[in-house]
Amino acid sequence: MEKFMIPAAEKILKGDKMLKSIDTDVFESLRTKNVDALIAAKNSGSRIIGMYCAYCPRELILAAGAIPIGLCGTVESAIPDAEKDLPRNLCPMVKSSYGLAVSDKCPYFALSDMVIGETTCDGKKKMFEIMESKNIKDVYVMHLPQMPDNNVSVDLWLSELRRLKDYLGKKFHVQITDAKLREAIHITNEEKRVLQKLLDLNQQQPVLISGMDMLKITYRIGFHPDRKEAIRLIEQVADGVNRAFPAGDLKTKRILLTGTPVGIGSEKVIKLVEESNALIVAQENCGGYKNVGLHIDENDPIDPLLLMARKYMKIPCSVMSPNNDRIDLIKKMIRDFHIDGVIDLTWQACHTYNLESYMVAKAVKDDMGLPFLHLETDYSQSDVETLRVRIEAFLEMIN
Amino acid sequence: MLTAGLDIGSRTIALVEWDGMHIVRKEVVFTGIDPLKKSQQLMAGKHYDASVATGYGRHLASVNTLANCVITEIKAYAVGAHQLFPDVRTILDIGGQDSKVIQVKPDGAVANFEMNDKCAAGTGRFLENMALALDLNIEQLGPHALEASGKGVVLSSMCTVFAESEVVSLIGRGEDSHSVALGIHQSIVNRVCAVVRRVGYHPRFVFAGGVALNPCMRQLIEHELKIPVSVPADPQIVGALGAAIQAANNLSGKKN
């Protein structure tokens, strides 16, 4: 059965390699450069701290003079190593993250002086316990409150930020001053600002940048050791966009991807959509648009940690209850990006996103009147052809 | 005008030739191990003004120029069923290796769909394996079950492999094979109807695909969903018919 399944439209992706609105080669080359640069930074005394989630307070890491690096596992190859210790029926992102850590296959994990986790979902928080028990790394877990509209949540998160601040100060013998925190807030604001500028380019009709190219940029840039340089690179690519070479035409179907995070290695749904001649115009997920709009007012004179605590409680992630902001964000993105249909991706065994799909479906279908597709899958390639049928059928519904 | 619709499924290949009004020719053959060759044989020596492929092998057909366009079996079933029953609103298709439920808008466009393709339970493959366990061929299984005097035996296993050994041991325990056969049908109906309820259903309800040839399945679905079920005269060619009509629509520039 497998052998006669042929991808739909590889030719379209190949033919126009030269004629792109943006140059992704710079970011492609970061793949090896990032590791080298991190090793160099480490050798000259820099600290590196691994993060697993958008809730990780990167401003504190920057203010401690350390380099923040995202360690979320997006590759299938690390999963067998994880399944030696973890149940099979677990989110592939949790398994991949753990597998990369214990197998020593991830240079970024190896280079990290410590990693920070949060009590987001059950899978992650129990995985961190096991990771810690392996004694391979300093694993620091933060207690993330889960009812963001409740005032005590900001209080709890604020005290967790203070606890981390003390910990980093002692561990790395640094003084995290308010001035340093404000500088870190500024850098983080800037990074979100330029990212949003880049992502917003796709509000254009026709779409300028394919979902795959956008993913390459946002994913690779996350491993850059120098955030200021990263900001410069993102702004440069956004400013240099060539509008004469859009990624599609006015008839290309414009799809919004929401749900669980996607990275290089776990991009199969984006690939399938774009092989079927539609485009992922925007992603609401982590790594995409989820928190690019969350800015801290740099002129507000109150405790910078409190400003941070408030910001983080606004991230519209499914681990929060209720999570109405995600629905509002999806509706706003549908309008801003002229979306024709929404795909909601759930990694297998991710209960929070899986359940929340009910609300997303209602908002997309009933309130916005658009076709909606919920996909539940993992990192393996075994279901690619059945996913392709679903995706093609979903695209046929758009007319 | 002559168009062709080719539905390359995992178990059977169906071909329909369409002149814009009527089915001119229809064929159903087993897919076998070389679906491309089988399809080429079916279409040999014919000239079509347009052809559309659907089913798992749709891209294979199009890459090998057997079809100038592909549509999914979801759309193909919607178009085909809408031709046969213009008032269709829900389609249940149970094929050899998957099953799907499609909700259709009044104009025949797909409104919503759900597929089961993760395991053999809830597909024709389940029935085939159970028929084997009962020493019946697949055509006999439905009528055999309809002869049961009382209720069907409740099967506890959903998995095809476990259900097979359960059937063997039920027979070994002296259970009536008619009741066991009825229980087998009930088990797959329960599973499929759960998906139907999830998607939602309205009359007219059309039941298509190879498994719709089984009279017991149709009766049980009617009973379970409390809705009249229409089975096309030739339930295996609905997808190919939809593809052939789509080819004609493409020619005339009609959308959908």
Ligand code: SF4
């Ligand atoms: S989706 Fe939620 S839990 Fe996952 S990385 Fe993003 S914020 Fe963290």
Ligand code: SF4
């Ligand atoms: S995708 Fe879901 S289960 Fe996986 S790490 Fe994120 S919140 Fe947890």
